[in-house]
Each structure stands twice: as C-alpha cells, then as structure tokens.
Amino acid sequence: MTRLDNLYREVIMEHYKNPRNKGLVGGEGFTVTHIKNPSCGDDITVETKVENGIVKACHHEGTGCSICCASASVMTEIMTGKKLEEAKNVADNYLKMIHNEPFDESVDFEEAEAFSGVRQFPARTKCASIAWQAFQNTVKKE
Amino acid sequence: MMSDRIKSDFPQLKTGHSYLDSAAMSLKPSRVIDTIDDYYRRLSVNVHRGLYDASVEATRMYEASRDIIATFINASREETVYTRGTTDSLNMIALALSEKFVGPGDEIITSELEHHSSFLPWQAIAMKKGATLRFVPLNEAGRISVENFRKVLCERTKIVALTYVSNVMGYVTPIEKITKLAHEVGAIVIVDAAQAVPHFSVDVKKIDADFLAFSGHKMLGPTGIGILYGKKKWLDMLEPVEYGGDMNEEVGKEISTWKEPPYRYEAGTMPVAEAIGLGEAVKYLEDYGMDNIARREKEVLASAISRMRKIDGVEIYNPGTDTGIIAFNLKNVPSHDAVSFYAENGVDIRAGHHCAQLVTKWLGIPSCLRASFYLYSDESDAIRLAEVTEKAVEYFQSLGF
Numbered sequence: 001m002t003r004l005d006n007l008y009r010e011v012i013m014e015h016y017k018n019p020r021n022k023g024l025v026g027g028e029g030f031t032v033t034h035i036k037n038p039s040c041g042d043d044i045t046v047e048t049k050v051e052n053g054i055v056k057a058c059h060h061e062g063t064g065c066s067i068c069c070a071s072a073s074v075m076t077e078i079m080t081g082k083k084l085e086e087a088k089n090v091a092d093n094y095l096k097m098i099h100n101e102p103f104d105e106s107v108d109f110e111e112a113e114a115f116s117g118v119r120q121f122p123a124r125t126k127c128a129s130i131a132w133q134a135f136q137n138t139v140k141k142e
Numbered sequence: 143m144m145s146d147r148i149k150s151d152f153p154q155l156k157t158g159h160s161y162l163d164s165a166a167m168s169l170k171p172s173r174v175i176d177t178i179d180d181y182y183r184r185l186s187v188n189v190h191r192g193l194y195d196a197s198v199e200a201t202r203m204y205e206a207s208r209d210i211i212a213t214f215i216n217a218s219r220e221e222t223v224y225t226r227g228t229t230d231s232l233n234m235i236a237l238a239l240s241e242k243f244v245g246p247g248d249e250i251i252t253s254e255l256e257h258h259s260s261f262l263p264w265q266a267i268a269m270k271k272g273a274t275l276r277f278v279p280l281n282e283a284g285r286i287s288v289e290n291f292r293k294v295l296c297e298r299t300k301i302v303a304l305t306y307v308s309n310v311m312g313y314v315t316p317i318e319k320i321t322k323l324a325h326e327v328g329a330i331v332i333v334d335a336a337q338a339v340p341h342f343s344v345d346v347k348k349i350d351a352d353f354l355a356f357s358g359h360k361m362l363g364p365t366g367i368g369i370l371y372g373k374k375k376w377l378d379m380l381e382p383v384e385y386g387g388d389m390n391e392e393v394g395k396e397i398s399t400w401k402e403p404p405y406r407y408e409a410g411t412m413p414v415a416e417a418i419g420l421g422e423a424v425k426y427l428e429d430y431g432m433d434n435i436a437r438r439e440k441e442v443l444a445s446a447i448s449r450m451r452k453i454d455g456v457e458i459y460n461p462g463t464d465t466g467i468i469a470f471n472l473k474n475v476p477s478h479d480a481v482s483f484y485a486e487n488g489v490d491i492r493a494g495h496h497c498a499q500l501v502t503k504w505l506g507i508p509s510c511l512r513a514s515f516y517l518y519s520d521e522s523d524a525i526r527l528a529e530v531t532e533k534a535v536e537y538f539q540s541l542g543f
Contacts, residue, residue, distance in 0.1 A: 004486055008479075008541050017542060040478045040494050041509040063508055065478035066543070121482060 006117035007124070008066070011074070015111075016066040021059045021076035030057075033137035035130045042068040042127055046134035048079070050142045055079045055087050058135065065127050067118065072131035074111050079135060084142055091132050098128050148430075148518050159488045160523045165309050165337060165467050165514035166492055167359050170423070174362055177422040181415045189414055190388055190405075204414055207421025208404070211369060214424045215354070216345040221377060223370040223404040224417050228336040229259040231355035231370035232303075234407070235332060236263035238380045239301065243330065246272035248300040251329070253278040253286050254500040255308040255315075260334040261500065264303050278304070280504060283462055286315045292323065299329040306344070306354075307337035310501045310512065311460040312467030314338070321350045330376075336360055340516070341439060341465050343432040346371050358416060363423035367416035370407065377403035384409040427517075435517045439466040442515045442524050449528035455535035459505055466515030469505075472531070475538045477509040483534040484511075489527055 024032070030047040037043075042064030049057040058079045060072040079087045089104075094112055096103035100119050118128040149155050151171040161169060181203065187194075189201040205219075212222040225231040244250070250264050250273055268275045276294040281287050286304065295302075302324040306317050321331045333351040338344055340361035346354055353376070358367040372380075382389055382400055386409035391399040400406040427435065443466045450456055450468065459469040472480045481493035492512045495502045502509060513527055 002486070004483060004537070007482065013542050041476075042478070043508075065476040067479070123485070124478070124482060127478060 003117070003120050007121060009114045009117060011111050011114040012066065012070040015070040015073040019060075019069060019073040021057075021073065021080070022061060024059050024061045025057070031138040031141070033134040035134045035137075037064075037068075037126050037130055040065070040127070042130055044068060044072050044131050044134055046072070046076070046131060046138055048135060048138035050084055050139060053084050055082050055084060055139070058138075060131060060134075064130075065124075067115070067124055067127040068130060071112070071115055071128045072134075074114070075131045075135055078110050078112055084139060088136070088139060091136050095129055095132055095136075098125050098132075149520070151426075152518050155518065157488075159490050160519075160526045162489060162491045162513040162515065162519065162523060162527060164340075164360070164516035164519070165496075165512065167365075168340065168362050168516055169518060170362055170364070171426055173426055174364070174419050174422045178364060178415045178419040181418050188411055200414060203418045203421075204412075207418050210421040210424050214428065215339065215369075215371060216347050217371050218374065220403050221346075221371055221374050223372065223377070223407040224412050225355075225368045225370050225407075226366055226413065227359070227368035228257075228334060228355045228357040229368075231353075231368050232259050232332070232334060233263045234383045235353050235355070235370060235372065236267055236303070237383050239330060239332075240267040240271060241381065242379075243300050244268075244271045244273050247298060248273045249276050249294075249296065249298040250274070250301040250303065251276050251278060251291070251294050251299055251324075252303050253305070254280055254504045255284070255286060255311060255313070256303070256305050256498065256500060257309050257334060257336065258497045258499070260303055260305055260332075264301065273300070274298075283313075284308075284311050284460065284501075284504065285313045286320075288316050288319045288323070291320050295323055295327060295329070297327055299324065299327055301332065302329050303332045304334070305337070306333050306335040307341070307465050308467075308498070308501065309337050310467070310469050310496050310498045310510070312337075312463035312465040312469070312514075313460065314464040317351065318349050325350070337465065337467075340427075342436040352376055358420040358423065361420075361423055362426055363420035364413075364416040366413045367420050369420075372403070374403070377407070382406050382409065386410040430517060438517055439515050439519070442466065442519050442521065443468070445521055446513070446515070446524035446527055449524060450531060453528065453532050453535060455539070456531060459507075459510060466519070468513045469510050470513075471507065471510050472535055472538060472543075475534075475543045477511050479538065479543070480511055480534055483537060484530055487530045487533070489513075489530045491527075 029049040032047045034045040044062035058076040093103040093107040152169045154169045189204045333354040335356045339356040354371040359365040389409040477493035
C-alpha cells in the first residue's frame with residue numbers, strides 16, 4: 001500500500017461520495033460554527049444541538065477536498081448520540097492523533113481511525129481537522 | 143546540455159524534484175547565496191551610517207546593487223526604491239497616493255486578475271475615501287483588453303492599478319497602451335510587475351507607468367526585498383509613508399525634513415544582504431539574457447501545454463497563456479487532493495486560489511492547480527508534469543472521484 005492509498009482509504013472515499021448529515025437545519029437549539037482554510041479553500045460549517053448532555057444532532061455543510069468533506073461526514077456520524085463529555089474527549093484526542101501529538105490510545109475513533117493516514121501528509125492535516133475543530137467550537141459553551 | 147548546466151547552478155534541484163512553483167517563489171542560484179553569505183561573513187554592518195571600512199564597503203555594495211537593478215528596468219537610481227517586496231511596494235504607494243489624489247466620487251480602475259496585494263490596498267482606500275472601484279471587464283479568455291479598459295476609463299479615473307502578468311492565468315496585460323490612455327485623462331498608473339520582471343525584459347520608460355513594483359524572491363533573489371519604481375516627479379512630490387532612521391535630513395522639535403528619493407522611502411535598517419543579493423540575481427539573469435529566458439520558458443510551456451491538452455480528464459483554464467504558467471484542474475478532483483499526488487511523485491506544484499480569489503471566482507471554481515516554469519525548467523519538467531498528470535487522472539478515477 002502506498003502512502004497515498006493509506007490516505008485515501010475506502011471509508012473516506014465512501015463518506016466523500018455519500019456524505020451523512022449534510023445540510024444545515026438551523027433553528028432553535030443549534031450552535032453554528034464556520035471555519036475556512038483560506039489557503040486551500042476548505043470551507044466548512046458545523047451545527048450542533050445538545051440536549052440533556054447528549055449530542056442530539058450534528059450537521060455539516062461546505063466545500064473542500066475529499067479529506068475535509070469526508071472527515072466532516074464521519075465526525076457528525078460519530079458525534080450524534082454521544083454524551084457531550086465523551087464527544088469532546090473523542091474530538092480532543094482525534095485532533096491530537098492527526099497532529100502527531102501524544103493522545104489517549106484507549107479512545108475509540110470508530111470510522112475516524114481511517115484518517116490516521118493523514119499524519120504522513122503534514123500539508124493535509126488541516127483538511128482532516130477543520131470539521132472537528134468546528135465541532136469543538138459549537139460545544140465550547142455547553 | 144545547456145539546461146543541465148543551469149540546473150546545476152541551483153543546489154535546491156539536487157532533490158531530483160521538478161520544481162514547478164516559481165510563480166510563487168523562484169529558486170536561488172549558488173551565486174546569489176554566496177553573495178549574501180559573503181556580505182554576512184565579511185561585513186555584516188549597516189549602510190549609510192558607519193564611517194569605518196566595513197560600512198563603506200557595505201554601502202558601496204548596496205548602492206551598486208541599486209544601480210544594477212535600475213539599469214535592468216531602464217530606470218534611474220533615484221527612481222529605484224528598495225522595499226520588502228511587491229506587497230510592501232504596492233501598499234506603500236497606495237497609501238502615499240491616496241492621501242493626495244483620491245477623494246469621494248473618484249474612480250480607481252482595477253481588475254479581477256489582480257493578486258490580492260494589488261487589489262486589497264485600493265479596496266480599503268476606496269472604502270475609506272468614498273471612491274469607487276471599477277473593474278476592467280475581462281474578455282472571454284479572461285484577459286484585460288485595451289478595448290475593455292476603455293469602457294471603464296473616464297474623467298473621474300484617478301488611479302489605474304493593474305497587473306502586468308496574471309499570476310494565475312499568465313496573461314500579459316497590454317500595459318503600454320493602457321498607460322497611454324490612462325494618462326490622457328490624467329490618471330496615475332501603478333503596475334504590479336511581480337510576474338513580469340523575472341520573465342522578460344521590462345522597460346519602465348517604454349511602458350511609461352508612473353509606478354511599478356516587483357519582488358526579489360520571484361527572480362532568483364532573496365525573500366524580503368523588492369523594488370518600487372516611481373517616476374522622479376512623483377517620488378519628489380510624495381510624502382514618505384514610513385518615518386524613522388536614515389530617511390530624514392534634519393530632525394527638529396517642530397519640523398523635520400526628508401532626504402531626496404529614493405532614500406526618503408527607505409526608513410530604518412533595510413534588508414541590506416537581500417538588496418545586495420538581488421543585485422547578484424539580476425546579474426545572473428542578465429548573463430543568461432532576458433530574451434533567452436523568455437524564449438526558453440515559451441518552449442517549455444508549449445511542450446507542457448500540448449502534452450497536457452492530450453490528457454483526458456484535465457481542464458486547462460488558460461490554454462492561451464503567454465508566460466510559463468498553467469492553471470488547471472483534474473476533472474472532479476479538488477485541487478488539494480490532486481496536489482498530494484504530484485507531491486508524492488516529486489512534482490512540486492501549487493494548489494489553491496493563489497492569492498487571487500477574484501480570478502478563481504471569475505473562473506467559477508473554488509481553487510485550481512498551477513504549474514509555473516522558470517529558466518531552470520526544461521523539457522524534462524514538461525514531460526514529467528504530463529506523465530504525473532496522466533497517472534494522477536488514472537489514480538483518482540480508480541478511487542472513484
């Protein structure tokens with residue numbers, strides 16, 4: 001497997017072609033964050049609704065490369081239904097993992113594990129990060 | 143082979159990569175690196191201030207470099223101001239001119255081909271002063287034409303700020319004719335020549351522009367140095383934008399006076415090593431010959447374009463490009479996905495909007511790939527670009543893009 005094959009894993013391509021939770025609903029209870037990576041044109045908006053300490057809904061909308069769009073899709077799927085504290089913990093550790101920093105290896109990244117190939121491409125770590133950072137922003141005040 | 147000799151002048155090419163991002167930053171020949179190294183090792187002191195031998199020598203080198211650069215663009219040394227690069231030059235002159243020449247209702251002509259550093263200063267000034275920005279309508283190919291320039295030029299036009307060569311499309315603006323028309327209504331013409339001066343012979347007298355800006359790092363020189371050319375009458379008249387050491391003549395509690403141009407516009411310690419390095423870069427370019435550089439780039443470009451056009455699944459946005467820049471995308475592949483494939487295969491190209499978002503918006507795309515050539519590029523680079531492109535198309539199709 002080449003480094004590129006390791007980057008473009010099937011899971012990623014599948015989410016890129018069939019994104020989940022795409023499209024913003026808006027309305028009461030949603031917190032919205034928009035993040036843009038001006039150097040490459042990745043442009044992602046994430047909205048999250050938290051009720052009784054549970055991530056009730058998480059949607060994304062935007063444009064960008066496959067890594068960026070797929071990571072937004074995977075992220076929303078993973079976060080939906082999670083307890084807020086657990087969701088925050090997964091996001092924190094996922095971002096550490098992507099940036100090659102020490103992280104809690106007991107955390108289950110589920111399908112987001114597929115993005116670990118990005119670590120070999122420092123120029124692309126931002127692509128795999130911005131949807132997750134946007135999520136972090138939406139639940140910062142919760 | 144001639145090209146091998148040139149390639150060996152650039153130690154960065156030893157990696158074996160095809161470096162095709164010269165529109166962003168050129169590589170540096172050993173001669174330039176050695177010149178900078180020599181200044182730092184032997185002298186390392188300031189110019190214009192010290193009366194000891196090392197400072198006298200540094201001053202001589204700094205000013206000799208200015209002479210070389212001035213002659214290179216057919217300007218006089220008084221008209222050749224060192225800056226920190228094109229961005230600095232363009233911001234500086236926009237600020238200086240806006241104080242005196244731009245007011246409510248005045249018009250500033252710009253275009254969608256501009257690099258952000260040519261456009262943004264005037265957008266900000268227009269907002270601040272209540273002036274209006276007018277965009278030269280680009281023709282079908284995306285070019286600035288004289289005909290379309292006439293459509294936006296009028297008696298209210300005070301400033302014309304246009305690019306000489308688009309950093310995305312590679313088109314050469316008919317700047318000489320535009321300058322002539324602009325002067326007929328009394329407008330001041332500022333030319334962003336960052337992509338022009340490195341690639342073909344530029345004669346400021348022939349163009350007759352009032353101001354012209356370019357950067358060292360795109361023409362084999364160091365980063366952090368550039369030039370603002372200004373006609374003497376303007377530089378004599380305008381106020382300095384930055385105040386500080388060396389630019390003043392007499393400082394008093396109530397009033398101070400300024401040195402003559404170009405020194406009036408060079409406040410504080412300038413990038414001395416970089417200025418000296420830029421002089422050496424210009425000497426290198428002159429040794430090779432600007433006409434030879436232009437010819438060589440055209441040959442490599444023609445080869446690359448004809449090879450790229452044969453590949454299904456590639457969209458080229460500027461097939462008629464005049465200079466060594468190709469803007470393209472692989473169909474259905476976001477540019478940042480594509481660029482990783484090139485990087486993995488040793489072809490260094492750029493992806494994104496290239497600091498020219500008005501161009502990519504005009505093209506109706508979020509971003510694109512850009513391959514750009516310079517004098518150290520040769521046929522082998524054109525072949526490699528096409529080969530990797532072909533493989534990339536195949537690879538991304540197999541992934542399902």
